[in-house]
Amino acid sequence: MEPAMKVLKLLLSGFIGLLLAASALAAPDTDWPKKPIIAILAFPAGGSTDVFARAVMAPLGEALGQSIVVENKPGAGGMIGLQAAAKAAPDGYTIHFSALTNQTISQALFKNPPADLRKDFEPVALVGTIPHLIVVNPTVPAKNLPELIAFIKSKKGDFNYASQGNGSLSHLESTLFMQRIGATGTHIPYKGSSFALPDLIAGNTLMMFDSVTASLPHIQSGKLRPIAIAAAERSPLMPNVPTLGQDGMKQFDVENFYAVYVPKGTSPLIVSKLEKEIRKILTNPDFKARMANQGIHPQFANSQKLAEITTDEHAKWEKVVKSANVKVD
Structure with missing residues (x-):
């Protein structure tokens, strides 16, 4: 009987140890964030990416209870910022606000791109388009x-x-x-x-x-x-300005996507929390109206849909770059 009890105690001890270990691993996610978060942008202050990012990051920081510090890292068609975000620790304290269309084009143009949205990041949410x-x-x-x-x-x-x-x-x-x-x-x-x-x-x-x-x-x-x-529809802010298609140049409209990613390996719990809070921001009527006045079209899609969009955008622009024989100067 005594050996059996020893075995049982060992099993219970091991089980309790596993529970404690799992709890310890989960703790950083459940009480995240504990400190300010960095949002890396691959374009300079004052541009559309910067304007849109700051508009989203301010209320996102408020919802998470921590400030989000925007860091602009421009250059190389967005590759410098992309690389910096990809190399960051996957601990939830680095966000990449991506000019998705720009960066998929750069991916197709550069011979040895330093990072890849498909391989080096976890998709969080599509946030919108800017024509x-x-x-x-x-x-x-x-x-x-x-x-x-x-x-x-x-x-x-x-x-x-x-x-x-x-x-x-x-x-x-x-x-x-x-x-x-x-x-x-x-x-x-x-x-x-x-x-x-x-x-x-x-x-x-x-x-x-x-x-x-x-x-x-x-x-x-x-x-x-x-x-x-250069879009399928006129801008409500400039109703008298036609699209290229309306003025004689057909098939020249572009969906200029923007999205949020985190480094590969970031906890699914953190991704889910970010996705949830971003959705609340983008669907807020006041936020949508404020962005519309700046030519920004908020548009939410979840992490799964963003993964599909990211793959589709890469395939689309790789084909365009190849057929047009575009070269980087």
Whole structure:
């Protein structure tokens, strides 16, 4: 009888040990977060990614009971910020607010990208879209797309055009646009809208594909002129500005997605909590109205759906980059 009791005690001891170990492992998740969280952005302050990220991170921090510190790490079409986020500890204290479309394009353009949204991250939630548009300096005589195309062709390649950076959506849109109209110019890449727009306003560059969010204040002040929206629908903020398709250039609309990810290996409990709180923010009517006034379209999709969107976006842009033979300068 005594040996049996010893075995039973050993089994009970082992079982209790496993429970304690499981409890210890779960504790960091259940009482997370205990300290401020860092949100890494791959684009500079003042651009559409920055504006949207800060709008989401402020109420998210309030809901979690900790501040969220936004860190801008621009450059290389979003690859610098992406790499920094991928290398962070998967402990719930680093979030990556991703310009998803931009980063999938960079993934396709760069030969050896340092990180991959599909392999190095856990998807949390899709947060929305921000349409792009063509903007020009007001000294450009063109008032619409046909006039802009004619003016560009008259320059016979002697002009500069800006983009948000090598490997960015803005870069790819410009390249495809020039291919479609049969023109060439000098591409000037910047580290985001906030760096590119001053030169465009100063007349150092002729045109740029930029986000509605970043360009809107300059359009409203008369420092830039909108030509056409690179999306399927017009912007409610500029109802008189047609889409490229409406102005004669078919099949040139882009869903410019934004999403939240965390480093690979982050606890599912943390992912679930982030997803839940982000959904509350994005579906709040006041938040949606405030974002609409800045040209941002909040749109929630859960972690599972975001994983599918991420895969689809990579496949889509890999095909576009290959067929267009786009190269990074």
